[in-house]
Amino acid sequence: MKLPMFQRRRLLGYLAAPAVTVLAAGLVGCASGSSPASDRQALLQRATAFWKSVQDNDPVTSWNYEELSKKPGWTLQAYLKREGILYQAVQVLEVRSLEGDKAVVDVKVTYSIPVLRMMDQEVVLKDEWVRVDGLWYHAERRGIL
Known part of the structure; x- marks a missing residue:
């Protein structure tokens, strides 16, 4: 089943959001820790x-x-x-x-x-x-x- 373009972007957004959040939290932790x-x-x-x-x-x-x-x-x-x-x-x-x-x-x-x-x-x-x-x-x- 092929999804329309806007639905694919929305699905990617849902999948990418947790990964970006984890990555950003890791970077902040590295910046604040020594x-x-x-x-x-x-x-x-x-x-x-x-x-x-x-x-x-x-x-x-x-x-x-x-x-x-x-x-x-x-x-x-x-x-x-x-x-x-x-x-x-x-x-x-x-x-x-x-x-x-x-x-x-x-x-x-x-x-x-x-x-x-x-x-x-x-x-x-x-x-x-x-x-x-x-x-x-x-x-x-x-x-x-």
Whole structure:
């Protein structure tokens, strides 16, 4: 049985509508959820901005990327008293690992600690990051030892 043109279009419309609805819902879900690639990209952007502020000796800006800035009991004034390291060069290399709200980023740094007469030291740091309220923050450092 051959249907007239308008009836075929109506039938196709009825059949296509659920498929289009499911496809659109899937696309919206993808847009609102985060993929591993977008998580890594967001982390690399924040890590690069943080380390640039550290290299530029701009602790007020770097404070905004620190997990400590989200913890009660810590203030910018206390944070400003912590450092004694000069960073000559910083290069964010890659995301080493990312699991849930914790990540590790490899960062190559050239630094000096004048008070210890350590000059132009080079190291690749395993820099820890945590996600708080959807944003990546430089994890609290527990100390060198």
